[in-house]
Amino acid sequence: MLDNLRDAVRKFLTGSSSYDKAVEDFIKELQKSLISADVNVKLVFSLTNKIKERLKNEKPPTYIERREWFIKIVYDELSNLFGGDKEPKVIPDKIPYVIMLVGVQGTGKTTTAGKLAYFYKKKGFKVGLVGADVYRPAALEQLQQLGQQIGVPVYGEPGEKDAVGIAKRGVEKFLSEKMEIIIVDTAGRHGYGEEAALLEEMKNIYEAIKPDEVTLVIDASIGQKAYDLASKFNQASKIGTIIITKMDGTAKGGGALSAVAATGATIKFIGTGEKIDELEVFNPRRFVARILGMGDIETILEKIKEVENYDKMQKKMEEVISGKGKLTLRDVYNQLIALRKMGPLSKLFQLLPGIGMLGQIPEDQLKVGEEKMRKWLAIMNSMTYEELDNPSIIDKSRMRRIALGSGTEIEDVKELIEHYNLMQRTIKMLKRRKKDVEKLLGQF
Ligand code: GDP
Ligand code: MG
Structure with missing residues (x-):
């Protein structure tokens, strides 16, 4: 797809x-x-x-x-x-946490129950599975097999026909056993187009077990038709999330995804295969990055971010030079971080409007090596806000404290302060020259 x-x-x-x-x-x-x-x-x-x-x-x-x-x-x-900046919350905000799966038969509820149990078990939770599908023959065996495969206990009552009763007793048993996440698999005997009946059944079990989350499982192969089901579900359930299965091997996956996203519902996971680990947290941006080519997208995004940082710095420097702002060590800190990739500091000065024509800037003096940058960042991390905003208060004893805290030598701290002073002097010089140039230009 x-x-x-x-x-x-x-x-x-x-x-x-x-x-x-x-x-x-x-x-x-x-x-x-x-x-x-x-x-x-x-x-x-x-x-x-x-x-x-x-x-x-x-x-x-x-x-x-x-x-x-x-x-x-x-x-x-x-x-x-595909849903914008919505990032689904997959780690429950409370424990115990009960998740109930609903959906049309054959969409992959039982498989997904197993996948979810595996996902949370790997994250370190104690997980229990409840099999409340009383309609499909061998439904419980299917779940038990999955449970065995991943080492998760399964509750079921073979032969019992009361799905609501099973769900209730299963959840109660696991709660008493201090399970942290309980996943309830239900029957979905209704076909697509029978949303009302499906929602009705969901309500009955819901009332009995009061889950923390109801998850609708939708098969990607229904494409745009997912819209009706998802929007009705989204209106009916405030705690509802959606999992779209069979995103692999269907041409209609894009249709299902965009249709569901259009309802405003949260797509939490997508199923990408029959195997137990073929379940992915759905993040629209990451998903799109992948279909467009992760490497290319990441490179572009990173570049844009760097340029934005650079622009911010450039503005700040313009302010400082025009006398509206003051340069603090905080600015130096931000500059060092941004400049790590963008090149030497002198380049920044040359980018400023009208500065390029001001002539040579002491480039070599302003260049900072990678090793030094690392040290300086550590040093600034050990400074207080007051010190960052007002470097002139940094005396010998403060220097000692900062060096100790950052694992550097007092000489390194001194050197950083000297660099800051050099920047200050450069700015003063630029201000003066700018005035000269303006005076000069004014004569024409
Ligand atoms: P249920 O009736 O909703 O419980 O559906 P099942 O869990 O029994 O799954 C029905 C079929 O869909 C099974 O053959 C599963 O292996 C298959 N299935 C489930 N999820 C996926 C998926 O993400 N990708 C693929 N290719 N098949 C899946
Ligand atoms: Mg099933």
Whole structure:
């Protein structure tokens, strides 16, 4: 599903056709992929329109290439399509925690119950499984097999027909045994299109066991049809979350995902295979990064973040030089962090408007090596806010304390303070020169 998008991104970033042509081709490919992944056609067009609009109205930040910026926009908008910044909470906020699984028969509830039990067991929780499917023959055996495979106890009552009673007794037993997470598997004898009946059954068991979370399991192969079920469920259950199974090997996964996301429901996990560990926490951004090619996306995002940090610093320096702000060690700290990747400090000064023409800046003196940066960051981590904001108060005894706290030598602390003073002097010099240049320019 959506597999060809990764190639399209590569081709877009490295291809030789003109930018406009490449954008056009990419958008066509995107539309084609999404529609063949069964995403609603209207959603697809509104997505690509949004992308085009942003291309028209927004400018790439300095140092970011147009092509990279374009992929960032695609990444943002695709993430929104699949749920935006919603990051599901998978670790329960209380213990014991009871999860009840509901859903149409054959969607993968029982399999998912096993996967969830395994997921939480691996995280160190004491987990119990309750088999309350009394309709499907051998349903309990299926769950017991899974439980045995992963070493999780399973509660069931072979031959008993009262699902509500089983669920209730199972949860009570595990509670008395101090289980931390209890997962209740239920029957789903109703087909799609019978949402009302499904929700009714869910209500009965719900009333009996009062779970902390109700999870609707949806099969990805139903594609856009997931919308009706998910939206009714989302309205009926305040504590409801959704798991979409069979994301592997179905062309309609994109349709199911985007349809469910459109209801505002939280997609917690996706099932990506029949095996016990084929369950993933669903995070829209991470999911999209993967379909677009993780490596490329991460590189672009990192670059954009660096540039943003750099811009912030540049603004601060402009303020300092124009006399509106004061340089503190906190600024030096932020600079060191941002500059680790961006190059020497002198570059920053050269970027400032009107400064480049001011001539040579003592570049070598302002260069800071990696080893030194590490030390200085440690030193600044050991300083108080007061010291960071007001380095002039740092006397001998403070220096000793800071060196001790950061595992460095007093000489290192001194050196950092000297670097700070050098920056201060450089700024003073720049201020003076700026005035000179302005005076000079004023004469024309
Ligand atoms: P239930 O009736 O809702 O309990 O569904 P089951 O758990 O019995 O699963 C029905 C079928 O779907 C089984 O053959 C499972 O192996 C399969 N299944 C469940 N989850 C997944 C998944 O994420 N991917 C694939 N490919 N198959 C799955
Ligand atoms: Mg089942």
